[in-house]
Amino acid sequence: MSRIGVFVCHCGENISRTVDVEQVAAAAGNIPGVAFSCDYKYMCSDPGQNLLKKAIAEHNLTGVVVAACSPRMHEKTFRKAAGAAGLNPYVCEMANIREHCSWVHENREMATAKASDIVHLMVERVKKGKSLAPITVPVTKKALVIGGGIAGIQAALDIADAGHQVLVVEREPSIGGHMAQLSETFPTLDCSQCIMTPKMVDVANHPNITLYSYSEIEKVEGYIGNFQVTVRKKARSVDESKCTGCGVCIAKCPKKKIPNEFDQGHGMRSAIYVPFPQAVPNTPVIDRENCTMFQSGKCGVCAKVCGPGAVDYQQEDTLTVESIGAIVVATGFKLYSIDRKPEGSMIQGYGEFGYGTIPDIVDGMTFERLASASGPTGGKILRPSDGKEPKQIVFIQCVGSRAREKGISYCSKICCMYTAKHTMLYHHKVHDGQAYVFFMDARTPGKGYDEFWRRAVEEEEAVYIRGMVSRMYQKGDKIIVMGSDTLVGVQVEIEADMVVLATAVQPQEGADLLAQKLGISYDKYNFYSEAHAKLKPVECATAGIYLAGACQGPKDIPDTVSQASAAAAKVMTLFAKDQLERDPVVAKVNEKYCVGCFACKKVCPYGAIEEKEIKDRQGNVVKVIAYVNPGVCGGCGTCQATCPSKTVELDGYTDEQIMAMIETL
Amino acid sequence: MHAEQVKHDFEPKVVAFVCTWCTYAGADLAGTSRMQYPPNVRVLKFPCTGRIDPVFILRAFQKGADGVLVSGCHPGDCHYMAGNFHARRRFAAFRALLDFVGVDLNRLQFSWVSAAEGGKWVEVVTELTERVRGMGPMKEFKELELEEQWSASLSTPELKAAYDSIT
């Protein structure tokens, strides 16, 4: 039999002005199961709390209802007091008779009746309530950072500086990501490599960071604080522990005419290579597709010339399992390609721009490489087809972006700015050239950004044309650009020597597959979804996984770095405790009755529901049922409302409790 | 705000199923802003509208509610990301069912009230209360429940005879 105590607060006069608190307390005393009721001037004051504690002890109460303000105000206070008196805090509830009653009604009779009803509701709720123990989970204080672009680098360094172990997994042979490819960066035009490479070296040298380059995530299991991550280290064909990075192999490799991905295919590399001179780690990798040894069994030059004997043609992929407490996903972006898209792809190409067949139409990243002092042209702007300096150059913004007809309706956010930057770089390098930009809007919100764009127009003499380009074609060695100027209301035709497209930012190749491994959600474009657009912009809905950089949406470097540091801070917050304690409002499955339909699993927004095999004594699987991982469950209760057999229940909001409340109506 | 409150001949019972994060907080805001609305509503708090089982709504009607309000976060603002989305889908199907069993759908209101929309809470509650007041007491389900009680009680001679014949 329950012994509930009801405490009705006056809140000075805030409640008692419209609610007859004495009558409410008296009525409460008549509810079956209520062992004690009283009213008091200020329940939250020390004497008020002491009254509560004393009553619990004296009347041997099994549950408490404080009829006062909103639980959002003082639930913590009273639960703590109840706890101090030896009661489970979760059988202490508040009946909200202030915000929901005395403050919003004037008719004393009706307000008093309502207050009594509210108390009754909560008494029934507490009567059916259970004692709950807070959930604690241990935390492994080691972080995993996936992706070694500027986002991953920043997050890793921050966490490592805080004294925690960090594992960085990068898919490519070197970390650096896109920022390593850039020439100079807006809005200050500092040299990207100059500010980037020291950070890359820091990663390599940091005692708390372990770098897995040329590696990928194979499998992720577990939950916040307790992930088990399997990493596949791809065969590099060079033993990292032996290689000194002398580069002799690279110099001697006879296969030298392979387009270098780092230079967007405009420079050449050998079959054994490092993507760029400042690569971290500075260990070469053999591109097996293009190596004569791997293709026909002949050559072996690199192994012969390698002093330390680091080249190993037999090397195989290796798998390592790591225990991880928190994960930062920083896999970045790729650029949209205007090529004809494969059958069935939701994103189309740009036939009107020649589907990528006109050699002097390039994308923004290629322009970065051409403008980069360490790029394939040594920093000279030369067009790919014949190496001539373009005197008329056309930039086109919003290519692929903001084009729902092509399958992408979002704005890529960075291209207005980098196009403005490109016109400046062009003007600095080709003094007698003219840059034209076709744009729809100049989106330049950011500190110093609009000033930057205006400088491109006013001082660097870029001609901005407000309108889109409809078509381009090659005529002789010119590209005819057919656009329009919507401000004048006429068509514009430019005979360009070279065209640079500001193509859309898209999520990295395979972003969806990685998300599925991690159990995090992503939008229809494959950008990863944050838990809340405004207030949880770095957390994933899945606890213990955080987002940084362009994998979550198009971002420039300042935004990327801010988010990366924020993600790192979140990881450090998590690592500040040895044990995670969380509200025990989580769902549980009654194993006896679950029929294994997994309707619950489909609706759970947190992916907290797993399949669990029930075995008999011989170890045969007798049935597969649902299991809620308490570390992951967010406590929304959607599963319970969905479950056809009502076998999954949310603690604190059981059907029994709610039905009991409804019965009082 | 809405000045009130004289007692009417018919005071409907209105039950509101609300989520903690948005609508409950919105109702709190109406309170702290001292807005006024009819005292007919009883609020039941849920973590999320996703937790609200249509059975609760049926039961509330059976237990004498004349109007039911279900309110949660705006789409896209759900504290649990997608709970309200699932709830919406569930309720869409449920409305059809209610319609089928003969409940006037005007007695059931779904709305979105955010934590900042104290005013909207007042509007929604006032409007529903007044609407239901105009419609008069909800009879259909109460009768149903009476029937249920009747058939559940052993005191009728017919049932007694039936039971006797089994044992």
Add this chain to the structure above:
Amino acid sequence: MKNKMMRLSNETMNIGFVKKVESLSGSSVRRCFQCGKCSAGCPMSAFMEHPPNRIVRLLQLGQWERVLAGRSIWYCASCETCTTRCPNKVDLASIMDALRKLSWDADGPSKESYVQLANRLFIENIRTYGRQYELRLGAAFNMKSGQFLKDLMLGPKLLSKGKLKMFHSKNRNIAQIEGIFKRIEEMRKKGEAL
């Protein structure tokens, strides 16, 4: 009209007209964000006083008189370039059709009479003969447009090459064709179709 200041209010923005255009064309007008790609590729843009994107803009503002006043809509060649390339899937070619239809019904406040005349004669030809009768079409056009000597040199050449027929026989389905015309007219009278 073109250079006059636009006064915008509920009265001056004829949204009913825009709704009609949307319904006839099956395409949204509001979706357009004025990129101008349609106008950039339009082969007829140079001949129009309002390039295609501005037609859509004027529609967004409910300025139907400005849209219909010029010859722009009659100078559209129905080449579908705009529709094909619009980033927002605005079906401008169909919008042009719809505008011409509405202008045509209202006996067009448009200045472009030649194109209208050619269309009218063409459709009349279908109704009378079932098929096109190019010689009559050309001759009638020249007569009615007052350009008696237009393309005078081409006629005999084409006749001699067998490209123009002197006579034309009626289609045996002519009654059916008349039926189609009639029923459409009736539908419109009854308000069942625009």
Add this chain to the structure above:
Amino acid sequence: MTPKKRLNYSYYPGCSLHASGREYDISTRALFKALGLGLKEVPDWFCCGATPAHNVDELLSLSLCAKNLKMAEEVEGDLAVACAACFSRLKHAQHKITHDETRRRQVETAIDGPADVKKPVKHILEILAREVGLAKLEENVKKPLLGLKVACYYGCLLTRPPEVPELDDCEDPSIMEDILRALGAEPVQWSHRMECCGANFTLSRPGVVMKLSNAILDSAQFAKADCIMVACPLCHGNLDIRQESIENKNQASYELPIFYFTQLVALALGVPSTDLGFDSVIIDPRPLLREKQLI
């Protein structure tokens, strides 16, 4: 030479092929005969309404097309269409009627019966490249078109808008070039393959046509083409009949013969040149064909 199973087609020639585009009709029939394909004209077909109808009265255009498609049901085989404008209108009508319930109902009232418009409508290019097949064409070449540099002109209606004709990629089609290559000819790369010629302004605003068609001729000449190949009688009219006046007006000299693709395919397959209507075009192509030793 006859395919194993004789393919039969119903045929909608359209108004132009009975008049200004008669050589298109002649060569189409000759080509089908040479390939052993059946081709039966839909009896008493009537005008599809072409551009003028949909220009001012979409419902009329849809209804005329729907009625023609229904009449075509009576004749065996998929509906073969040569004129690009008719093809475009018929496909449009099919698309609209199947995707727009309101329009379908209106059309049904107009034609006083159900709008059964399911019969597959195929352009002759499609039939050649996909149903007969490029390999088969190549096999049957009697007189390869060696050394003939051809600018393939698609015009605007064959592939646009992308959802409707479904003939080929809407911005970068290759079906004409593929066929030509199979015949041994040399398609040139050029820029104005799909620019509009001004088609339906030929009567009302010839000035427009002169300007647009001039750009096309100029581009073909720039690409060093010997001739232009078309698939539409309206394009043909504008480029062939008006070529001389275009030259005069622009002080240019093109002298580019304009072929229907059916003429070139048939020629390569060995149909005698006298059966292909070369005598009824304005820019006589025969000197060019003689120069290339094709006749």
